Each structure stands twice: as structure tokens, then as C-alpha cells.
Amino acid sequence: MTASFQSLRMPLIMPVAAVITVALFLLMRQLIDIGPVHPVVEADTPDLVIKFEPVETPPDRGRDLIIVDPVAPPPAPPALETASSAVDSVVTMGEYVMPTIARAEISGPGSIVVTERDPAPIVRVEPSYPARAAERRLEGQCTVLFDITPQGRTANVRSLDCTSSLFERASVNAVANWRYNPQVEAGQPVMYRGATTQLVFRLDE
Template sequence: MKLPKLNILESTKNPSIVVIAIILNIAIFILIQRLVSKEHDFDINLIDRNFLDFTRVIEKPIPPPEKIEDIEPPPEEEDPPPPEMPTPEVERPQQMDIELSTPEIDVPMSMAGEPYLGEFSDGSGNMGGLGRPGKPNIDSNVVPSLRIPPNYPNRALRSGIEGIVTVEFTITTDGSVKDAEIIEAEPPNIFDKSVLRAIAKWKFNPDMVDGQPVEKRARQDIKFTLKK
């Protein structure tokens, strides 16, 4: 089969056809270039999208932050109460029933019903009563303005002891008592302290000489007896 021969020389005789052919070739070339470039861009976009999607899938989720729980401090341990100590039982001493008689303390009185304060010297050295040497200017009729009886000692009460004590003392210018001393006691050292404590609290009206109070010495017998 034989192809027909184109007479190129004949076709070139018309210049408008040549120009149209060139324009068509250029347009086809440009179109082909654009198609190729779009396809290339499309492939790149696909590759990029696939990559992005892939990396998004393989991303590990960020775990939420751990909650920090408030830890309460342990309660303070209270000190244990001290152990209760047993109360020791104290044996009470047995009380002894002692029957005591009521004591009587006899303070001798003078004939006028006043307390008898012993016998005193008359200034000449003569003494009556117990016969002891006396001091001048002693009045035998002294009356106490305040007299406190002595206490009966417990030892004498328990033992049923009776006795008598002779005490000598000085009446001062203000009527108080000083320098008291036991002259005689029967039995000894039983009633002495009780008598001295009582005599020290007695009060007297002092004697006056030329308008001035003076001191004087006195003596007293005190008896301790128990009622039967």
C-alpha cells in the first residue's frame, strides 16, 4: 500500500496555514506541560496527605496528668492516761474507850471570897504559911482582874493523878505577870507547865505608892483533883 505523497512545497505556498499549525503546536505543547505539572502536583499532595494522616494515626495520646491526692497527716497519738494506782488501805488505829472523870482545879480563896495568893512577909522577915523567906512590901489581899484556870494535863487524866502546885510570880506595874516559877509540886513535873502557862495570862491591879504603880511578889497554891 503506498501512501500518498504530500506536496509540502505546495502547502507552504499558503502562509496562513503555516501560522495556524505553529499556533496549534504551541498550544498543544503548553497544554501538555500543564497537564503534566498538575499531575505531578496532585501526586505530591497525595503523598503529603498520606504522610500527614499516617503521622496523625501513630501519634500517641498524651496521658492526662496524674491527680495528686491530698494525703492527710496521721493523727497525733495521745499520751495514754497514767495507770490508776490502787489506794493503799490504811488501817485505822483502834480507838480505846477511856472513861475520864471530870477534873477540878481548886484555886484557894481568902475569907472575903477572893483568890488566895499565898502568905507574905510583914516586912520584919516573919512568915506564915509555908515558912519561906519573903520580900518586903507584899500585899496578901491581891485580887486578879483576869484569871484563866490551867488545863488538866492529859497524862494525869488518863492515869487518874491528882496533885498540888505552888507557884510564885511577880506582878508588874502594868498588872501583868512575870518571873513565874514553881516553888513546890506534888507530884513533880506533872502539872508544872500547865500552871506556868495559865499564870502568865493572869492580870492584876498593881499597888500604888505615892501615886506610882509598884511591883510586888505573890504566891499561889493550885490544886488538881478529879471528881469521883
């Protein structure tokens, strides 16, 4: 029975579904239709031309024009004459304390060989007068102790006694540049130790 009922139902449903489909299609078309479209004609607008005209402003009569005369540059300051601050100075060097007698032996005809000789100065550089001492008009002296190498150079130079510490450096630097004939013993140069010299710093009046 059920099968026969379904076979009778299908012919009845199909026309109804077709009618509903056609009705929906017509409704959709009616909703979409907006009528004839008429183009919008734009009104002619005149061309807009903007023209700028400069406006001349009259000069302000309430203000006077001030012309500044050129100013000559100031003259250059006169050159200052720098007074010479150099102070005449005299440095006297005392003799170093050591004998200067050499003993010689005759080794053959016409030749003399020195077998014993004490050091003898060759080059003695005077120290520079310290500027601070000269400014203070300070005079003094300095005793320096040093050794003499077999090559005749001074070594271990140091100050023993100075009347002012201002003279120590100048004295030591000067003696460090002195040169000697070295001491000779048995025909060979040897180190001489304990040589002393005194440097006197005096200003000229």
C-alpha cells in the first residue's frame, strides 16, 4: 500500500513544484528590474580663469632710510717690542780632583809606550745657566761626582753638593757629555772611579 501511495504522490507534487519555481523566478526578475536608465546630462560650466595682478604698495613715508657710511677697519696694533730677558751669565768649571802625571816606558828605538796614565779631559761642555735661577738672580755652585770609562766617557754622574737644587740638573747634564783620555794601567785603559769637579754659576753684573 505504501508503494502505491508514493507512486500517486509524485505526479501531484511535480506540477506544484514547477509552479512555485516559475513564481520565484518572476518575483526575482521583478525585484532586479530598475526600469530604463536615462543618461544624466551635465550642465555646461564656464571655464574659470584666475588672474593675479601685482599690487604695488607705496613706500612707507613714516620711516627714513638710513645709509650707514662704511667704517674703516681699525689700524693694526703696533708691534710690541719685547725686551730681551736674557741674562748674561758665566759658568766657571773647577778642575777635577785627580793627578795628571803619566809615566812612560821606552819599548824600542824611537818609540815611547805609555804604561801608566791618569785621565785627562778632552771635551768639557759648559752647563746652561738655569732660567729660573737667572730670573731670580741666583748664583751658586755644584760639586759633581762621576766615573770615567775605558772609552773615555763619563758614567754614574751625580751631584754631591749644590747650593741650590736649580743647579743640579744643569751640572749633571753637562758633565755627562764630557770626554776624557781614559786612565791607563799596564798599557791598557781602565775604569777610573770617583772623579769630582766643581761648577760655579755666576751672573755678570
